[in-house]
Amino acid sequence: MVKELIINSAPSGVTIALLQDKQLVEINKEQINNSYAVGDIYLGRIKKIMAGLNAAFVDVGYEKDAFLHYLDLGPQVQSLQKLTKQVRGNAYKNHLLDNFEKETDIDKSGKISSILTKGQFLPVQISKEPISTKGPRLSADLSIAGRFVVLVPFSDVISISKKIRSNTERTRLKKIVEGIKPANFGVIIRTVSEQKGVAEIQKDLLDLISKWESFMKKLPTTDPSKKILGEMGRASTILRDILNDEFTNIYVDDNSIYEEIKSYVHEISPELEKIVKHYKGKEPIFEHFGIEKQIKGSFGRTVNLAGGAYLVVEHTEALHVIDVNSGNRTASPENQEENAFMVNKEAAKEIARQLRLRDMGGIVVVDFIDMHKAPNRKDLFDYLRSEMNYDRAKHTILPPSKFGLVQITRQRVRPEMNIVTNEKCPSCDGTGEIKASVVLYDEIASNLDYILNEQAEKGITLCVHPYIAAYIKKGFVSQQMKWFFKYNQWIKVKEVPSYHLTEFHFLSAKDEEIKL
Structure with a gap:
């Protein structure tokens, strides 16, 4: 599989398109003033304790208060509270946690009113960006993500990605991290760490420790509701999470972003630096690579498939509904079951792509064409799961229900990508009337x-x-x-x-x- 990243810069922000075998599979937009991105850490101020919800509303500077549930406090929230109080009161001046005495873990079934009080300051991390009418979703279980590892304060646990199956490799990675991690910090070893050397993992961990030290330096002077530590730009975040040897090209049309990305790729994978290229063509970069046309054809209520079938995508506040229609497909007029199976497989592949492309989250209900044979239904379910394996968002797919509906839940951390494909009539400006x-x-x-x-x-x-x-x-x-x-x-x-x-x-x- 050939992967390419195309990055288009505009005054309003940066748009990043991910192509797999020349087909658009993900599109991300990063605004110039992109506050409240997933991973940002703010000094929150507790505005209101909601005992009935076992949650608190927190002021992080957004127009609506952010939401913090008891289950998102993290087991060591009392240690975070203690550290914040000591650092802001100049009682603790070490930038690491070597001499810090941790508090006991909180009760998993406890009450938030026993942990937090109104007006209290607490560092919190954005776990979901503001979506629709809701403010950000927060977590007090802080973590700082790198390319190979994730640094977790107030923990001593070393966790390893389940996707690393080799026991020998898991043991090797654990020994590497045990020898270099600081005291009172836990580490999550990511999948991309597999087969990586000590130097690469150590450098990544040292970068994260440096970020934590930056957090500690800013904590005493940061005003309430302000950002303490920001996540890196969306383009760098995507590269950090998915860059591998399958990437053949990264095209950028802005010189400053080109230099920034080239420098970042040189740091994390020097051997891939040559694939970063500065696009200098006369036509817009998205038009040159055919992305603009794919965007217009992929968004909207109706999505056409190559075989003549099509999808109808409907959105509501509560869920998304996708209906599969065979259209004018007549590949095998005598065998309706075979026809339905082929259309459903084609639709399943496109649905997996659509979920990534639109970043649809929450509950998605898919109405496939009815099939009467149980083996076909099982094959379709397995095929959909295999296509969804490329999706980085956490998701769960339930087997077809009694009525042939497939339910998918997909993690939603950002607003859904919604691009309007219908254009206003330039002659009448949408009024239905033109000049004589x-x-x-x-x-x-x-x-x-x-x-x-x-x-x-x-x-x-x-x-x-x-x-x-x-x-x-x-x-x-x-x-x-x-x-x-x-x-x-x-x-x-x-x-x-x-x-x-x-x-x-x-x-x-x-x-x-x-x-x-």
Whole structure:
């Protein structure tokens, strides 16, 4: 599988597209002022304790208070409270936790009112970004993620990814981390650590320790509700989590981001630095790589499949519903069961892609075409699970129900990617009405008179739809010729097929648009 990352920079932010075998599978947008990203750590102020919910609302500077449930406090929240109080009171000045005495773990079935009090300050980490009408979701179980490991304060446990199956490799990695981790810190060893050397893992861990020290230095002076430690940019985060030898190209159209990503890739995988390339083409990068067209075809209520079938995607506040339709597919008219199975498999592959592409979270209900044979239903379920293995978000897929519905729950940590594919009519601006065509020529002539007589422009070009150009240029004596006699200069008329019927623009001799 060939993977490519295409990064488009704009004044409003950065858009990152992930391609697998030239097909768009993920799209991420990072705003310039991207506060409240997953992983950011804020100094929260407890606003309200909700005993009935066993949760608290926390002020982190967002327009709506963030939500912190008791189960998200983490077992060592009392140690975090103690550390915060001591550091902000200058009673603890060590930037690590070597001499820190941890508190006992809290009761898993306890009450939040016994742990937190109104007005208290507590460092909290964003676990879900603000979505719809809800504020951020928080966790007080802090962690700092790196490429190979995750650093967890107030713990001594070394955990290893379940995807690393070799006992020999698990033992080797555990011994490496045991020898270099600081006291009172736990470490989670990530899947990408497999077969990595001591130097790489040690460097990654030292970088995380440096971030923790930065957190400790900022903690005493950070104002309540302000950010203490920020997660890295979305592009670097994606590279940190998924960069591997399968990547063949990373194209960036902005020089500063290109330098930043090249430097980051050099740090984490020097052998892959050569795949980072600065795109300098004239056309927009997404158009050049065909991403814009894929976006327009992949978002929206209806998604067409290659075999003639299609999906209908509906969204509600509570869940997402995907309906599979066979359309005009007639591959095997005599065997409806086989037809249904083939359409469902094609749909399952696209559904797995759509979930990643739109970053759909929560509950997703899929209505596949009915199949009567149990082996076919099992094969479809297994096929959908295998396609969903590429998805990095945590998810659960339930077997088809009695009514043939497949239910999927998928972790939602960011707002769903929603791109409007329907365009407003440029002629009527969505009103359903346009200017009377009989006055269009008068409007063009009036603007032309103003440009030539009042602004004294020379060598101008009129850009219009081909139909209007034909009206101006054809006939005897043509309108273009009449202008020549009237203004004593030739007015160029350029046909632009992409214009709508009543659209026109004037260009100066330098090919710059003349604003009217």
